[in-house]
Amino acid sequence: MAQHQGLDPHHFHTSLLDRVWIDADNGLRSKTTTLEGPIKSVDELKEWNFDGSSTGQAEGTNSDVFLRPAAFFPDPFRRGDNIIVICETYNNDGTPNKYNHRYSCMKTMEASAKSDPWFGLEQEYTIFGSDGRPYGWPIGGFPGPQGPYYCGVGAGKVFARDMIEAHYRACLYAGVTISGINAEVMPSQWEFQVGPCKGKDMGDHLWMARYLLIRIAEEWGVTVSFHPKPLSGDWNGAGLHSNYSTNETRAEGGMKAIEEMIKKLEKRHLQHIEVYGSDNDLRLTGRHETGHIGQFSSGVAHRGASIRIPKAVAVAGKGYFEDRRPASNADPYQICDIMVQTTLLS
Ligand code: ADP
Ligand code: MN
Numbered sequence: 001m002a003q004h005q006g007l008d009p010h011h012f013h014t015s016l017l018d019r020v021w022i023d024a025d026n027g028l029r030s031k032t033t034t035l036e037g038p039i040k041s042v043d044e045l046k047e048w049n050f051d052g053s054s055t056g057q058a059e060g061t062n063s064d065v066f067l068r069p070a071a072f073f074p075d076p077f078r079r080g081d082n083i084i085v086i087c088e089t090y091n092n093d094g095t096p097n098k099y100n101h102r103y104s105c106m107k108t109m110e111a112s113a114k115s116d117p118w119f120g121l122e123q124e125y126t127i128f129g130s131d132g133r134p135y136g137w138p139i140g141g142f143p144g145p146q147g148p149y150y151c152g153v154g155a156g157k158v159f160a161r162d163m164i165e166a167h168y169r170a171c172l173y174a175g176v177t178i179s180g181i182n183a184e185v186m187p188s189q190w191e192f193q194v195g196p197c198k199g200k201d202m203g204d205h206l207w208m209a210r211y212l213l214i215r216i217a218e219e220w221g222v223t224v225s226f227h228p229k230p231l232s233g234d235w236n237g238a239g240l241h242s243n244y245s246t247n248e249t250r251a252e253g254g255m256k257a258i259e260e261m262i263k264k265l266e267k268r269h270l271q272h273i274e275v276y277g278s279d280n281d282l283r284l285t286g287r288h289e290t291g292h293i294g295q296f297s298s299g300v301a302h303r304g305a306s307i308r309i310p311k312a313v314a315v316a317g318k319g320y321f322e323d324r325r326p327a328s329n330a331d332p333y334q335i336c337d338i339m340v341q342t343t344l345l346s
């Protein structure tokens, strides 16, 4: 600032805005602009646009897609006053883009506000090395069968813990409501949990946690797969277990509300499967701690069911339940939207 003597240095305070959005394949994209900062909320930000024909989100002849700032997070990479903002995508004519599922989700959350829906999502994922194999797996062979890896401790049982730890810290810095991490059943598969979040925040926080993970993996030179069955054979798939509660289920005697919701969920099993991620048929086989994709089921402490009521909830007679069907690559806005539609608005 020395060269600007006599001027208020605050006039030269810049902050970097990283705009993030969801593309046509449930992937993430981002672009940065320099702003006069510091910025304290999304209301201070203007719309921006990108070339939608390069992301499969628009035709080349009408290619502008608009980015509307939606959710605000401090940037753990650039730090200082720099921010990351999740944006909703809109078409030229002002309608939400085909891949903007946040728009409908927010309407649903407004309509159900009196029930105060909460969510907690468990994001499972798999790390791949630059050679295209699961990270840390022996060259020319396979690790021993599943058993020692889930919540494992020690070399040969867990891989990339330093990266997972960095991701956890980055989420905390950004204000993501991350509530835990654990190593998963398949080696090099991990899980983080986000929640409980109010319905309107759940999707934003989960997408931001995904974004931070992909960015950190980039620094480590590895990739993150959200595919629900990244390896065929006797290896666990990856899900996005979705825990859910409302004022009614959390209240004294809430078990009755939970049972009523499960009845409604059973009637709309196929509609839910429709938005619970792609290639989920490869994962929901009825094996590897899943319920079969063609058959709705529920039970207390039952990890082979579509819906599991945690044992502690059954004992307390109130609380939440877990929908185990969503695949790891599902869009959390779509999950929250249909869950509330089915249980509260239908
Ligand atoms: P699991 O035993 O299925 O592996 P986890 O501990 O991984 O369970 O995840 C449990 C999830 O349940 C967490 O994401 C947490 O935020 C969520 N959760 C806890 N209580 C509630 C609640 N009342 N409503 C919604 N979600 C909840
Ligand atoms: Mn879990």
Ligand code: MN
Pocket: 122, 124, 184, 191
């Ligand atoms: Mn898990």
Ligand code: MN
Pocket: 122, 241, 322
């Ligand atoms: Mn679970």
